[in-house]
Amino acid sequence: MLETERVSKHFDGLVAVDAVDLSIERGEIRGIVGPNGAGKTTLFNLVSGLYVVTDGRIRLAGRDITAVSPHARVAAGLGRTFQTPQIFPELSIFDNVAVGQAGTRPPSLRDALVGRRRLRQEMRTSVEETLAYVRLSVDLGALAGTLSFAEQKRLELARVLMGGPAVVLLDEPAAGLNRGEIEALVRLVGELHARGVTVVLIEHNMKLVMGLCDRITVLDFGRKIAEGTADEVRRDPLVVTAYLGRSAGAGV
Amino acid sequence: MTVSWLRRFWTPASVATIAILAAVPVLLAHSPYHLFLVNTIAVFAMLALGLQLVLGYGGILQLGYAGFFGLGAYTSAILTVHHGWPFAAAFVAAMAVAVGGAVLMSPIVRLRDVNFAMATFVFGLILELVYNQWSAMTNGPIGFRGIPAPTVFGMTVLEPQHYYYLLFAALLAEYILIFRLLHSPFGTALRAMRENETACRTSGVDVTRMKVTLLLVSSAIAGAAGSLLAHMNGFVSPPTFGWATSVAVLMMVVLGGVRSLPGAIVGAAVIRIVVEQTSVLGQHSNIVFGVALVLFMAFLPTGLAGLTGGLAARAPWRA
Numbered sequence: 001m002l003e004t005e006r007v008s009k010h011f012d013g014l015v016a017v018d019a020v021d022l023s024i025e026r027g028e029i030r031g032i033v034g035p036n037g038a039g040k041t042t043l044f045n046l047v048s049g050l051y052v053v054t055d056g057r058i059r060l061a062g063r064d065i066t067a068v069s070p071h072a073r074v075a076a077g078l079g080r081t082f083q084t085p086q087i088f089p090e091l092s093i094f095d096n097v098a099v100g101q102a103g104t105r106p107p108s109l110r111d112a113l114v115g116r117r118r119l120r121q122e123m124r125t126s127v128e129e130t131l132a133y134v135r136l137s138v139d140l141g142a143l144a145g146t147l148s149f150a151e152q153k154r155l156e157l158a159r160v161l162m163g164g165p166a167v168v169l170l171d172e173p174a175a176g177l178n179r180g181e182i183e184a185l186v187r188l189v190g191e192l193h194a195r196g197v198t199v200v201l202i203e204h205n206m207k208l209v210m211g212l213c214d215r216i217t218v219l220d221f222g223r224k225i226a227e228g229t230a231d232e233v234r235r236d237p238l239v240v241t242a243y244l245g246r247s248a249g250a251g252v
Numbered sequence: 253m254t255v256s257w258l259r260r261f262w263t264p265a266s267v268a269t270i271a272i273l274a275a276v277p278v279l280l281a282h283s284p285y286h287l288f289l290v291n292t293i294a295v296f297a298m299l300a301l302g303l304q305l306v307l308g309y310g311g312i313l314q315l316g317y318a319g320f321f322g323l324g325a326y327t328s329a330i331l332t333v334h335h336g337w338p339f340a341a342a343f344v345a346a347m348a349v350a351v352g353g354a355v356l357m358s359p360i361v362r363l364r365d366v367n368f369a370m371a372t373f374v375f376g377l378i379l380e381l382v383y384n385q386w387s388a389m390t391n392g393p394i395g396f397r398g399i400p401a402p403t404v405f406g407m408t409v410l411e412p413q414h415y416y417y418l419l420f421a422a423l424l425a426e427y428i429l430i431f432r433l434l435h436s437p438f439g440t441a442l443r444a445m446r447e448n449e450t451a452c453r454t455s456g457v458d459v460t461r462m463k464v465t466l467l468l469v470s471s472a473i474a475g476a477a478g479s480l481l482a483h484m485n486g487f488v489s490p491p492t493f494g495w496a497t498s499v500a501v502l503m504m505v506v507l508g509g510v511r512s513l514p515g516a517i518v519g520a521a522v523i524r525i526v527v528e529q530t531s532v533l534g535q536h537s538n539i540v541f542g543v544a545l546v547l548f549m550a551f552l553p554t555g556l557a558g559l560t561g562g563l564a565a566r567a568p569w570r571a
Contacts, residue, residue, distance in 0.1 A: 048454055074456030086451035088444045098437060099444045103456025105437075109465065112436035113429070123437070156451075163456050 001026040001198045002047070002078075002167050007056035009042055009222075016042040018222040019056065024167075029189065029199045031213035033206070033233075035242060039222040040202045041083065044169050048080045049073045061166065074103035079165030083172045083202075085152040087159075089145030093136075096144045096155055097127045103163030126162065133191075134158045135184060150181045157188075168192065170201040174208050186212060210234070218242070261431050273420060277413035287412040293524045294419035295481045298426055300504035300516035302473035305430050307502070308511040309439070310466040311446050312361075313369035316376020317501055320471045322383055322493025323350040324478025326390055329399045329488055339402035343479045350475025353379070354467045361463045376498055383490035395489030402483045415484055422480060426473055427513060433469075438462070496538060500527070503545055509555025518556055 002024040009017040017039040024030045032040050045051040047058055049070035058066045065073055088096050101123065105111075111119055127140070134154040138147065144155055153173065160168060173189075174182050182205070189212060192199055203209045209216060210230040218226040218233060220242040226233050233239055280287045299321060306312045324346035331337040331345055360371040383390050390396060401410045402418065409415050433439055445452045445459055453459055482488050491497075500523055508519025526544075530537040548555070 050450065050454065069458075070453040071456050071458045074454065080454055082451075086448055086454070088447040088451065090447055091440070091443055095440045095443070098440055099452065099457065100455050101437065102441060102458075106456070106458060107436070107438035107441045107462070109433065109438065109469070112433040112438050116432070116436065119437075159451075159455055 001028070001061055002200065003059040004043075004047065005057040005059070007043070007046055007058060008054045009039075009046055009051055010054045015222050017046060020219070020222075020224050022217060022224075024198060024200060026166075026198055027193065027196050028215065029193055029213045030201070031209040031216040032200065032202045032219065033204070033209055033216060034219035037221075038219040040219055041171055042222075043219070044080060044171055044202065047169060048078060071102070074163050074165070075106075077164070077166035078169070079103075079160035079163050079167070080169035081153070081156050081160055081171055081173065083175065085149070085156040087144045087147075087152050087156055089143065091144055092141050093131075093138055093144050093147070093155060094124075094127055094140040097130055097158045097162055098123055100130075100159035100162030101126070103165075130158045130161050133161065134188060149176050150178075153177070165197065167198040167200065170199065170203075172202055172204065174203055174205045182208065261428055270424065274417075277416045281413060284412060287416065289524065289528060291412055291416055291419055291484060293521045294416070294423055295477050295484070296501065296504065296524055297517040297520040298419075298423050298477040298480070299474060299501045300508065300520040301423075301426055301430060301513060302470040302477070303501050304505050304508075304511070304513060304516040305433070305473075306466045306470040308505055308516075309434060309442050309446075310463060312463055312466060313365075313372065314467065314470065315369050315373040315498055315502070316357075316379065316495075317372075317470070317474055318493045318495070318497035319376035319379030320350045320353055320474035321478040321481070321497065322379055322488075322490070323353050323471075324475030325482040325488045325493065326383065326396065326478075327475070328479035329396045329482045330389060332400055332483075333396075333398055339400075339404065339483060343402075343476065346479035347472040347475040350471045350478070351468050354471035358464045358467060361460055361467065373495065373498075376495055380490055380494040383493055390490070393490060395487055396482075397487050399482045399486045399488070401486070419480055419484075422476060423517075426476075430513060438465075442466075499538075499541065499545075503541060503548075505555075506545065507548055507555055509557025510553075512555065512557030515555050515557035522556070 002022065004020055004022040006019040006021060007017060008015065008019050020043060032043065034040055042051065046053050049065070049068060053066060057064055060073065060076055060078055063076065065076060068076065088099065131137070134157050136151060136154045136158060138151065144152065147155060173185055177185060186208065189199055189201070201213070213230065215227065215229060216233045217224060218236070218239050225238045225242060226236040228236070276290055277287065280290065299317065303314065303317050306314050327349040328342040328346040331342040332339060337345070357372070357375050360368060363371055384393055401408050403409070404418060409418050434442070441452065441457045441462060445457065445462065449459060478493075481492070504519035504523045505516055506519070507522060508515030508517070526540070527537065530540055533540065
């Protein structure tokens with residue numbers, strides 16, 4: 001569903017992502033883990049098109065999207081969230097979610113001039129449905145900036161889901177969440193999975209990653225050092241070294 | 253309705269304002285000078301609204317706007333005088349040519365900030381140069397005379413009080429168009445773009461396409477205003493479409509208040525009245541404008557609309 005082929009990103013002399021191969025199956029839940037600075041978020045930026053690759057190819061559902069602009073990748077079925085939720089704080093919650101429809105229905109002059117009543121109904125329905133899906137029950141007219149951190153994360157996800165993605169990239173979805181919120185997140189990822197959505201997530205919470213993901217990819221210094229199921233990765237000596245240093249021996 | 257999105261244009265306040273504006277020619281029936289001033293204000297209000305859309309809401313520093321005003325004026329003048337086109341056709345052509353000019357300019361939307369602003373400024377200068385130099389078409393610095401009064405639905409609109417209604421209809425149509433645009437998914441995406449461009453792009457919004465759309469729409473508006481000016485005055489000359497006018501329209505937007513549609517109209521009125529009052533200064537009136545612009549940006553960055561913002565928020569029809 002999502003493939004990278006020897007994808008690299010260099011910043012001047014620094015190699016942030018070094019020839020990473022990924023092959024993520026349709027409907028898979030894939031975890032990307034690794035120490036800070038391993039190049040996980042850079043990889044997401046390459047896949048979502050915010051960065052231009054230095055080398056390598058990226059394919060989404062068989063289509064080469066290496067040279068495709070970010071908005072067109074969304075139209076092709078890719079969605080992503082950010083470590084710090086990227087929302088529009090001065091816009092209403094309704095508007096924040098509504099923006100996400102641009103992926104499937106680009107805002108046009110025509111929509112502004114004709115059929116507004118029907119459009120309003122349709123938009124309202126899908127915004128309400130999506131917010132219910134991410135379990136965010138708030139006043140649609142309130143400013144998004146008034147939401148808590150955890151709510152902002154769900155709002156961001158709701159906007160992403162409005163684009164009807166086939167693949168979602170979640171950058172540290174559990175960071176900053178309490179136990180109850182993490183449980184809700186796990187349920188939500190499970191529901192996405194049940195819907196057939198492919199999920200790729202970067203996460204530091206190992207318990208979460210091990211429990212949720214079909215397969216896990218481990219990055220260190222921009223390179224892929226291991227890949228496999230939770231058990232395989234946990235026993236991999238390279239992974240243990242990367243996480244705990246050379247002298248340590250205990251499991252992750 | 254808790255959601256600002258798709259707000260309605262027709263409110264008691266807007267109907268009352270429209271009714272008062274519709275009565276203006278009756279009130280000024282015995283003062284041709286004031287009627288002429290009001291008509292000029294209406295043309296510039298069209299321009300200010302157009303620039304408000306692209307600059308205020310789109311955050312796009314279009315500094316060559318008067319050039320597109322000129323494209324509309326000269327297109328309309330040339331087609332009616334030299335080719336015998338009826339006004340309505342020339343009016344549409346004026347908008348089309350202005351849009352064509354904007355299409356030529358559109359590749360520069362990839363430039364950022366100051367570079368973009370400079371490029372639009374230069375584009376405006378080039379157009380002004382064309383109006384001055386291409387004498388065969390524009391009659392150069394001497395100006396283009398003998399532009400006929402327009403005929404609308406079989407009636408020739410000759411009297412200023414009648415012309416007022418033509419301008420009023422055009423201005424109202426433009427206002428409603430922009431209002432609807434801003435209160436549609438397009439407007440939501442515009443506001444989102446201003447707040448967080450990265451989030452916008454990763455939400456599927458084609459930012460470049462939106463900027464180009466704004467440039468084209470605002471240019472069509474400038475073209476329409478140019479055509480209406482040409483047929484109102486019967487005469488056009490290059491300075492009207494030069495950089496000084498671009499700056500004057502920019503001032504209308506800043507003075508009235510960035511991102512306020514009524515503000516743009518009020519700004520147009522104030523600036524045109526000041527222009528009339530300081531016309532004795534000739535070229536030196538630019539000094540007055542320059543100082544005023546700096547003072548406004550320093551002390552009243554939200555413009556005149558910012559002064560009334562508090563009152564308007566408490567007004568009964570907003571409840």
